[in-house]
Amino acid sequence: xxxxxxxxxxxxxxxxxxxxxxxxxxxxxxxxxxxxxxxxxxxxxxxxxxxxxxxxxxxxxxxxxxxxxxxxxxxxxxxxxxxxxxxxxxxxxxxxxxxxxxxxxxxxxxxxxxxxxxxxxxxxxxxxxxxxxxxxxxxxxxxxxxxxxxxxxxxxxxxxxxxxxxxxxxxxxxxxxxxxxxxxxxxxxxxxxxxxxxxxxxxxxxxxxxxxxxxxxxxxxxxxxxxxxxxxxxxxxxxxxxxxxxxxxxxxxxxxxxxxxxxxxxxxxxxxxxxxxxxxxxxxxxxxxxxxxxxxxxxxxxxxxxxxxxxxxxxxxxxxxxxxxxxxxxxxxxxxxxxxxxxxxxxxxxxxxxxxxxxxxxxxxxxxxxxxxxxxxxxxxxxxxxxxxxxxxxxxxxxxxxxx
Amino acid sequence: xxxxxxxxxxxxxxxxxxxxxxxxxxxxxxxxxxxxxxxxxxxxxxxxxxxxxxxxxxxxxxxxxxxxxxxxxxxxxxxxxxxxxxxxxxxxxxxxxxxxxxxxxxxxxxxxxxxxxxxxxxxxxxxxxxxxxxxxxxxxxxxxxxxxxxxxxxxxxxxxxx
Numbered sequence: 064x065x066x067x068x069x070x071x072x073x074x075x076x077x078x079x080x081x082x083x084x085x086x087x088x089x090x091x092x093x094x095x096x097x098x099x100x101x102x103x104x105x106x107x108x109x110x111x112x113x114x115x116x117x118x119x120x121x122x123x124x125x126x127x128x129x130x131x132x133x134x135x136x137x138x139x140x141x142x143x144x145x146x147x148x149x150x151x152x153x154x155x156x157x158x159x160x161x162x163x164x165x166x167x168x169x170x171x172x173x174x175x176x177x178x179x180x181x182x183x184x185x186x187x188x189x190x191x192x193x194x195x196x197x198x199x200x201x202x203x204x205x206x207x208x209x210x211x212x213x214x215x216x217x218x219x220x221x222x223x224x225x226x227x228x229x230x231x232x233x234x235x236x237x238x239x240x241x242x243x244x245x246x247x248x249x250x251x252x253x254x255x256x257x258x259x260x261x262x263x264x265x266x267x268x269x270x271x272x273x274x275x276x277x278x279x280x281x282x283x284x285x286x287x288x289x290x291x292x293x294x295x296x297x298x299x300x301x302x303x304x305x306x307x308x309x310x311x312x313x314x315x316x317x318x319x320x321x322x323x324x325x326x327x328x329x330x331x332x333x334x335x336x337x338x339x340x341x342x343x344x345x346x347x348x349x350x351x352x353x354x355x356x357x358x359x360x361x362x363x364x365x366x367x368x369x370x371x372x373x374x375x376x377x378x379x380x381x382x383x384x385x386x387x388x389x390x391x392x393x394x395x396x397x398x399x400x401x402x403x404x405x406x407x408x409x410x411x412x413x414x415x416x417x418x419x420x421x422x423x424x425x426x427x428x429x430x431x432x433x434x435x436x437x438x439x440x441x442x443x444x445x446x447x448x449x450x451x452x453x454x455x456x457x458x459x460x461x462x463x464x465x466x467x
Numbered sequence: 468x469x470x471x472x473x474x475x476x477x478x479x480x481x482x483x484x485x486x487x488x489x490x491x492x493x494x495x496x497x498x499x500x501x502x503x504x505x506x507x508x509x510x511x512x513x514x515x516x517x518x519x520x521x522x523x524x525x526x527x528x529x530x531x532x533x534x535x536x537x538x539x540x541x542x543x544x545x546x547x548x549x550x551x552x553x554x555x556x557x558x559x560x561x562x563x564x565x566x567x568x569x570x571x572x573x574x575x576x577x578x579x580x581x582x583x584x585x586x587x588x589x590x591x592x593x594x595x596x597x598x599x600x601x602x603x604x605x606x607x608x609x610x611x612x613x614x615x616x617x618x619x620x621x622x623x624x625x626x627x628x629x
Contacts, residue, residue, distance in 0.1 A: 108530070165583060247519070413523045442501065448505070449606060
């Protein structure tokens with residue numbers, strides 16, 4: 064783990080402490096706060112989507128690898144993989160308006176996105192391990208027509224490179240355009256088109272999705288090529304899910320090990336695997352959530368490609384590898400957390416906005432297939448929850464004198 | 468190297484634990500909103516089509532009411548919680564004017580949104596909505612009476628003390 068990553072991890076863990084520990088903390092007996100005499104108006108929220116910072120770590124152990132040609136196979140040795148992913152999105156502009164019928168509330172969301180991902184592939188046979196990065200800023204636009212349709216567009220330009228060699232940096236671009244049709248809270252359908260690298264190559268794929276069940280309760284969602292998920296929102300704090308999704312990327316890899324024999328300083332490293340497992344999301348307050356997940360990583364593929372080798376074999380920009388290998392399946396560990404900032408406009412009960420939030424998280428910034436989860440969607444209130452409310456739950460809500 | 472990793476991991480877990488325990492109570496308003504959705508949906512017996520059109524408009528109405536109320540609350544907070552020795556007649560006057568303006572604007576806003584609700588819901592359901600909002604407030608007040616140090620409240624005390 065590099066010092067920068069250590070500091071980043073410490074920052075991420077310290078931040079919630081620093082951000083949330085102090086308001087309301089007091090040494091005064093009874094915990095009474097001084098009366099609020101401020102005449103400054105509290106700003107009304109402008110956006111429906113809250114700015115969110117998220118972090119995750121995914122890793123597998125060292126496993127056997129078999130590939131062609133054999134001489135490279137012997138040089139590379141066994142393989143393991145870990146990645147750290149940090150992402151952020153924040154609304155830049157939100158607008159909502161009534162359509163001509165004066166009851167359909169349409170809204171438009173423009174968001175800024177940032178993502179940085181550090182991949183640590185381990186090849187036991189190499190003398191020095193490579194640290195591959197991809198970092199980028201992007202923009203996304205979501206248009207909720209106020210009827211059944213939602214349009215989503217994300218543009219994620221980013222740079223990829225290998226920390227072993229600064230000359231390996233190269234710009235890349237991933238994108239997705241999706242049309243969503245929400246028939247009811249229990250059913251939605253998505254169609255779109257994506258330029259993605261999550262299958263370890265530069266691919267242009269259709270996007271097809273279908274969901275049965277409510278996003279704030281229980282649902283099954285099939286979103287090709289992103290994920291298959293069955294989720295159960297147990298209560299306001301816990302969501303359990305089973306999932307299967309591809310993880311992968313196409314990275315720039317320094318050729319200082321001369322993996323490609325010709326005089327070429329940089330080669331392409333592509334990898335992808337399918338992860339199937341269980342995930343538990345915990346919402347601890349409205350600002351912070353974390354998840355833990357584990358399962359089986361299978362269909363592990365890696366490849367190396369060279370532009371020289373690929374020169375006469377391009378079709379839609381797909382790179383043709385000079386080395387291909389499959390890696391034994393194995394267990395993975397996966398955990399992460401997200402921090403949400405500020406306040407948002409009300410979304411409770413508005414399942415089209417739930418769909419907007421879900422799309423924003425399913426199609427995560429940076430084309431990593433590793434979003435922050437749907438912690439902003441409020442869990443469906445259970446029948447007896449009203450009866451279970453206690454004084455402490457409502458005392459902070461508003462001033463008693465306003466309940467006339 | 469491995470030991471260093473373990474130290475970092477341990478430190479991270481400790482910090483994470485500290486972060487978690489330092490969390491404030493979940494923002495009550497978000498949870499109350501979700502409960503309110505269940506409460507009103509049940510009272511009005513909203514169909515899927517009605518709910519689809521109603522909740523975005525209702526949420527928008529509530530957001531606008533909050534913004535309106537906040538304009539008045541700034542003046543109110545000063546008068547209610549401020550030092551009486553420091554407050555001037557102008558401060559009191561500002562609050563009364565802010566309250567009057569708020570009542571006027573709130574009534575106009577309600578009129579505007581009731582017209583929208585009438586396009587989405589039947590006349591009966593619009594009336595039930597107004598009643599349900601009041602009942603929801605009463606339910607919340609009932610929870611307020613559960614305050615442990617409230618002599619008339621809590622489970623041991625008589626119900627409906629308010």
